[in-house]
Amino acid sequence: MKKIILTGDRPTGRLHVGHYVGSLKRRVELQNSGEFDDIYIMIADAQALTDNADNPDKVRENIIEVALDYLSCGLDPAKSTLFIQSYVQELTELTFYYSNLVTVSRLQRNPTVKSEIQMRNFEASIPVGFFTYPISQAADITAFKATTVPVGEDQLPMLEQTREIVRKFNQTYGDTLVEPEILLPDNEACLRLPGIDGKAKMSKSLGNCIYLAEDEKDVQKKVMSMYTDPNHIRVQDPGQVEGNTVFTYLDAFCKDEYFAEYLPDYANLDELKEHYRRGGLGDVKVKRFLNAVLNEELSPIRARRKEYEKDIAYVYDVLKAGSEKARAVAAQTLEEVKASMRINYFDDEELIKKHIQKYQK
Numbered sequence: 001m002k003k004i005i006l007t008g009d010r011p012t013g014r015l016h017v018g019h020y021v022g023s024l025k026r027r028v029e030l031q032n033s034g035e036f037d038d039i040y041i042m043i044a045d046a047q048a049l050t051d052n053a054d055n056p057d058k059v060r061e062n063i064i065e066v067a068l069d070y071l072s073c074g075l076d077p078a079k080s081t082l083f084i085q086s087y088v089q090e091l092t093e094l095t096f097y098y099s100n101l102v103t104v105s106r107l108q109r110n111p112t113v114k115s116e117i118q119m120r121n122f123e124a125s126i127p128v129g130f131f132t133y134p135i136s137q138a139a140d141i142t143a144f145k146a147t148t149v150p151v152g153e154d155q156l157p158m159l160e161q162t163r164e165i166v167r168k169f170n171q172t173y174g175d176t177l178v179e180p181e182i183l184l185p186d187n188e189a190c191l192r193l194p195g196i197d198g199k200a201k202m203s204k205s206l207g208n209c210i211y212l213a214e215d216e217k218d219v220q221k222k223v224m225s226m227y228t229d230p231n232h233i234r235v236q237d238p239g240q241v242e243g244n245t246v247f248t249y250l251d252a253f254c255k256d257e258y259f260a261e262y263l264p265d266y267a268n269l270d271e272l273k274e275h276y277r278r279g280g281l282g283d284v285k286v287k288r289f290l291n292a293v294l295n296e297e298l299s300p301i302r303a304r305r306k307e308y309e310k311d312i313a314y315v316y317d318v319l320k321a322g323s324e325k326a327r328a329v330a331a332q333t334l335e336e337v338k339a340s341m342r343i344n345y346f347d348d349e350e351l352i353k354k355h356i357q358k359y360q361k
């Protein structure tokens, strides 16, 4: 069986370092591993509209931002198909058919949808499109016969829902769709990178993100203002590493080689943590180190972004070509789906013959 990746992001803002360690970095590694036959990276504008119906300009403005972030992280249009969800009309058609296989109560139990509804104060007025976006996500994944979906932990319920839809579809209409596997980050810190305030998740509305496109100075300011251990007041006090945002970020980003370059008194992160716990290591020193690490990780991304920013027309061409390619693939799957569902009347000569006979006298 072919190995196929599909994943994507909602274009509601620029991508941040949480996206990077949670999924983007992995995608680039998978892309360059050469292990996959096809890779599809989708800008989920239609999904973004499910809770931004009144603000299409926000989505419109952020498609190019997300595309620039993708390219600057190292996604390569020669190896990965970058495309725009709404351009692939077949996805909405698949969603319509799959929605017959999902119950309202099953959707109500989806933990991600539940918490998003709370976050947006939608309780009394949930748009139907938003409520059913897990079904449309199943369409996104299955249209490309994806075997592997690299995403953050919050997407687990979507993948479970997709797998259920696939099983139900195949059971009802015969083997047609492929059941995908989720691929989560293997590092705890990458799984759930907190905002700079130590809050559960980075989010634009909380203003606690570090964006991939942010310049060195702004990143430094944010790092220096990061939440640490509130009880670590004087340098000599013992400090706590768990729940200390600066150390969580180091867990996510640090490599041993950065110590040799920026903090040669320590061989690795374990030694640094040990000193912090013991006392005698100040927050500022650790923050400076984190800033250097982030700068090492982000500066190649910034540099590539600068290059792509010079040729926005090219980026739009990439998206257009990718969307056309994606559409052809999804159209093929839709044909198969309709054949399995026995709603491909005009392609079915047997059906027509049978009905001719039925009425022949």
Ligand code: TRP
Pocket: 006, 007, 008, 009, 010, 044, 047, 136, 137, 140, 141, 149, 151, 155
């Ligand atoms: N829900 C995803 C997010 O919020 C975006 C997305 C839409 C997606 N369709 C997908 C991710 C299919 C993986 C597979 O980031």
